[in-house]
Amino acid sequence: MINGIEEKEFQRVEGGVCAAAGFQANGLNCGLNKNKEKNDLGLVVSDVLCSAAAVYTTNKVKGAPILVTKKHLAATGGKTRGFIVNSKNANTCNADGEEKAERMCELAAKALGVNPEEIVVASTGVIGEILPIEPIAAHVEELAAGLSPQGHAKAANAIMTTDTVMKEVAVEFTVGGKVCRMGGMAKGSGMIHPNMATTLNFITTDAAVSSEMLQKALRDVVKVTYNCLSVDGDTSTNDTVLLMASGLAGNDEIAAEGEDYDNFKSALYFVMMHMTRMLAKDGEGATKLIECTCGGAPDLETAIIVAKSVIRSPLLKCAVFGEDANWGRILCAIGYAEADFDIDKVDVDISSTGGCVAVCRNGAGVAFSEEEAKAVLSADEIGIAIDLHQGDVSAKAWGCDLTYDYVKINGDYRT
Amino acid sequence: MINGIEEKEFQRVEGGVCAAAGFQANGLNCGLNKNKEKNDLGLVVSDVLCSAAAVYTTNKVKGAPILVTKKHLAATGGKTRGFIVNSKNANTCNADGEEKAERMCELAAKALGVNPEEIVVASTGVIGEILPIEPIAAHVEELAAGLSPQGHAKAANAIMTTDTVMKEVAVEFTVGGKVCRMGGMAKGSGMIHPNMATTLNFITTDAAVSSEMLQKALRDVVKVTYNCLSVDGDTSTNDTVLLMASGLAGNDEIAAEGEDYDNFKSALYFVMMHMTRMLAKDGEGATKLIECTCGGAPDLETAIIVAKSVIRSPLLKCAVFGEDANWGRILCAIGYAEADFDIDKVDVDISSTGGCVAVCRNGAGVAFSEEEAKAVLSADEIGIAIDLHQGDVSAKAWGCDLTYDYVKINGDYRT
Numbered sequence: 166m167i168n169g170i171e172e173k174e175f176q177r178v179e180g181g182v183c184a185a186a187g188f189q190a191n192g193l194n195c196g197l198n199k200n201k202e203k204n205d206l207g208l209v210v211s212d213v214l215c216s217a218a219a220v221y222t223t224n225k226v227k228g229a230p231i232l233v234t235k236k237h238l239a240a241t242g243g244k245t246r247g248f249i250v251n252s253k254n255a256n257t258c259n260a261d262g263e264e265k266a267e268r269m270c271e272l273a274a275k276a277l278g279v280n281p282e283e284i285v286v287a288s289t290g291v292i293g294e295i296l297p298i299e300p301i302a303a304h305v306e307e308l309a310a311g312l313s314p315q316g317h318a319k320a321a322n323a324i325m326t327t328d329t330v331m332k333e334v335a336v337e338f339t340v341g342g343k344v345c346r347m348g349g350m351a352k353g354s355g356m357i358h359p360n361m362a363t364t365l366n367f368i369t370t371d372a373a374v375s376s377e378m379l380q381k382a383l384r385d386v387v388k389v390t391y392n393c394l395s396v397d398g399d400t401s402t403n404d405t406v407l408l409m410a411s412g413l414a415g416n417d418e419i420a421a422e423g424e425d426y427d428n429f430k431s432a433l434y435f436v437m438m439h440m441t442r443m444l445a446k447d448g449e450g451a452t453k454l455i456e457c458t459c460g461g462a463p464d465l466e467t468a469i470i471v472a473k474s475v476i477r478s479p480l481l482k483c484a485v486f487g488e489d490a491n492w493g494r495i496l497c498a499i500g501y502a503e504a505d506f507d508i509d510k511v512d513v514d515i516s517s518t519g520g521c522v523a524v525c526r527n528g529a530g531v532a533f534s535e536e537e538a539k540a541v542l543s544a545d546e547i548g549i550a551i552d553l554h555q556g557d558v559s560a561k562a563w564g565c566d567l568t569y570d571y572v573k574i575n576g577d578y579r580t
Numbered sequence: 581m582i583n584g585i586e587e588k589e590f591q592r593v594e595g596g597v598c599a600a601a602g603f604q605a606n607g608l609n610c611g612l613n614k615n616k617e618k619n620d621l622g623l624v625v626s627d628v629l630c631s632a633a634a635v636y637t638t639n640k641v642k643g644a645p646i647l648v649t650k651k652h653l654a655a656t657g658g659k660t661r662g663f664i665v666n667s668k669n670a671n672t673c674n675a676d677g678e679e680k681a682e683r684m685c686e687l688a689a690k691a692l693g694v695n696p697e698e699i700v701v702a703s704t705g706v707i708g709e710i711l712p713i714e715p716i717a718a719h720v721e722e723l724a725a726g727l728s729p730q731g732h733a734k735a736a737n738a739i740m741t742t743d744t745v746m747k748e749v750a751v752e753f754t755v756g757g758k759v760c761r762m763g764g765m766a767k768g769s770g771m772i773h774p775n776m777a778t779t780l781n782f783i784t785t786d787a788a789v790s791s792e793m794l795q796k797a798l799r800d801v802v803k804v805t806y807n808c809l810s811v812d813g814d815t816s817t818n819d820t821v822l823l824m825a826s827g828l829a830g831n832d833e834i835a836a837e838g839e840d841y842d843n844f845k846s847a848l849y850f851v852m853m854h855m856t857r858m859l860a861k862d863g864e865g866a867t868k869l870i871e872c873t874c875g876g877a878p879d880l881e882t883a884i885i886v887a888k889s890v891i892r893s894p895l896l897k898c899a900v901f902g903e904d905a906n907w908g909r910i911l912c913a914i915g916y917a918e919a920d921f922d923i924d925k926v927d928v929d930i931s932s933t934g935g936c937v938a939v940c941r942n943g944a945g946v947a948f949s950e951e952e953a954k955a956v957l958s959a960d961e962i963g964i965a966i967d968l969h970q971g972d973v974s975a976k977a978w979g980c981d982l983t984y985d986y987v988k989i990n991g992d993y994r995t
Contacts, residue, residue: 223916224912224915224916225914225915225916225917225921225923226911226912226914226915226916226923226943227915255908257908258908258911258940258943258944258945259944259945260944291906291908292908292909292911292912293907293908293911293940293944293945294945402911402912402915479894479986479990480990483986483987483989483990483991484990484991486987486991487990487991489991491706492708493670493672493673493706493707493708493817494707496641496673496707496708496817497639497641497707497817499640499641500639500640500641500642500817501638501639501640501641502640506640508640508641525673525708528641528673529673529674529675529708530673530674530708530709567987567990568987569984569987569988571894571898571987572898572901572982572983572984572986572987573984574898575894575895575898575899575902575982576898576899576901576902576904
């Protein structure tokens with residue numbers, strides 16, 4: 166058990182958000198992004214009405230698309246046919262934001278021949294600039310006409326902003342003897358911080374799960390995946406994780422806890438954990454993934470708080486970029502974590518494919534070879550293992566190094 | 581009233597920690613720092629036993645010098661003759677840390693002919709490397725022999741680490757008809773974050789103030805100065821603010837609240853606020869000071885939380901570095917501030933010697949001239965004024981931009 170969830174390995178499959186039966190997707194450039202090679206408008210639709218669950222940013226400034234999505238899911242009792250999404254403009258802090266977000270749903274619904282309330286919406290990009298609806302209106306028919314089970318990558322491309330790689334994960338799992346699939350796509354690179362830790366994330370499955378159990382699983386898994394991810398300490402205004410279940414796999418609907426639910430939840434953890442790692446590794450300007458595991462904790466809260474505190478320290482992030490084994494900064498970040506434990510019992514190791522080095526025992530430094538430490542830190546995925554020696558609960562958190570490029574990207578984001 | 585304190589102007593004077601009557605200082609290079617031009621050992625002593633007050637880091641990892649300073653102040657009932665301080669090594673997370681810190685006090689006390697418990701100690705620098713005591717022992721006699729009222733700058737130089745400028749402020753003020761003086765020195769550049777927001781800071785005064793009132797004033801003023809400063813979101817292990825009052829100005833001791841106490845507190849605010857600004861402006865790699873004023877708040881806590889949230893946003897800090905008027909990031913940071921207010925009433929202006937531009941009204945963007953915004957942001961001190969329109973309380977917080985040099989300095993700090 167880590168992060169309070171049974172970690173299992175699953176068979177990976179291709180297909181992203183279209184890996185599960187009954188989902189189609191498409192993406193295109195409608196002109197919001199001046200780079201015609203880059204999609205800026207995406208659509209993902211299920212053949213049948215899905216159960217849906219969602220979690221959103223905790224920021225008081227909430228993007229207009231979030232308000233509209235919440236309203237639509239409330240109106241349909243947590244059911245949806247799909248979503249329309251754009252990048253380059255967050256449609257946030259604009260007087261006409263809700264009107265525009267509603268209009269996006271109407272346009273998509275008309276093209277699909279469904280009820281506008283059965284469509285939800287998301288946007289990502291610059292805050293506070295009016296969203297031009299014309300380019301979207303002019304391309305929505307083309308977008309819907311091009312939907313296909315092969316369109317997942319076009320949609321995944323459409324949600325990217327400063328992301329340098331497309332983020333898709335899909336797996337196969339079994340529920341009640343039926344083979345099910347689940348796939349997701351995510352975008353996010355900067356302005357990523359607990360809670361939540363992603364801007365946009367969409368997961369589809371053909372497992373049959375009630376809306377209630379879907380929401381429960383999503384809330385539990387978000388807590389130990391996206392909410393344990395920090396790139397820069399900023400919390401975005403548009404963060405949304407949407408989980409849709411079509412039920413086309415034919416399993417008996419998961420409507421209560423039990424073996425089927427645990428299996429489903431483990432698959433969801435696998436998908437979201439791997440997307441979390443991809444988000445961390447592709448953090449704005451990042452060259453290295455940092456995975457911090459806090460073990461020996463008295464409870465999950467303590468383990469999470471300590472692991473998160475370490476991966477968000479700007480000083481540690483710079484040291485990792487510089488491949489400098491400045492472990493005092495790890496201990497410093499453990500020390501200001503707002504949790505109750507004895508700092509004098511803490512052990513710290515750093516590790517990677519380049520080896521493992523013990524740097525701290527009982528809260529004090531131990532002699533180590535700088536050469537070995539350098540070998541560990543020269544890898545592009547760095548592990549930091551903390552043992553509090555005060556229990557047997559473990560949690561992981563994910564982050565990345567802080568580099569010149571982070572500053573460069575964000576010094577002039579709007580141009 | 582701002583920050584809950586009466587803001588007054590005071591006559592500035594020269595002399596740093598020696599501006600007040602009865603204080604002498606010295607600093608030299610003892611060899612901890614290989615750069616012989618840079619002092620690494622300082623000593624500040626009062627002719628008479630002083631009342632003292634101190635506040636320390638909230639980090640669980642506390643530097644050994646903090647433990648020893650606390651012990652000594654407890655043993656003397658809050659009295660001290662002075663302090664010895666070194667840079668380059670934090671004497672933290674070392675098994676022999678307390679022993680070494682005690683030894684520093686003993687060495688200084690012997691050279692001065694006073695009781696070791698009447699001396700306190702501070703260290704700053706790398707965490708987790710054993711502090712070599714020999715260089716200090718070999719130079720402490722010379723350090724004490726060279727004490728003088730002109731030695732303040734030598735001591736201020738000794739506490740600098742990555743600081744690019746020396747930080748001293750001193751003022752004259754009047755208590756009960758007697759002219760008093762107060763002066764301080766500070767160091768700190770990175771690992772600066774509420775709470776506390778400085779690594780080392782020492783303030784001396786010749787006003788007569790009881791230890792109790794000294795502690796009360798210090799706690800109140802730290803809350804709205806150093807604790808409203810963030811450079812990078814890390815909280816150091818060795819933060820110490822020490823305030824010493826010799827009483828040599830001859831005023832009737834301030835032993836209760838009243839006009840004299842308010843005057844003293846305003847002077848303390850002036851000194852600490854100006855040192856806070858100097859620390860922010862000299863943040864590691866910083867090119868610009870950011871001063872955020874949150875007005876229209878229902879209470880001081882809300883005003884402080886909102887102002888702090890803005891100045892610590894890495895995305896905003898990068899935008900200020902890039903002179904990009906990306907005000908959506910200001911609103912985003914206001915939005916994730918953990919306080920209770922209506923985001924739809926918020927106004928935001930940015931200003932500097934280059935002018936003033938309104939960027940947000942009622943939580944939504946307003947059209948502004950990019951040219952005028954550029955003129956504002958090209959200055960080296962940037963003001964961000966927030967009006968919550970929900971009360972009449974104001975607070976300020978201070979930060980700096982995030983630049984390539986921050987990454988460079990911290991990518992390889994130990995070498």
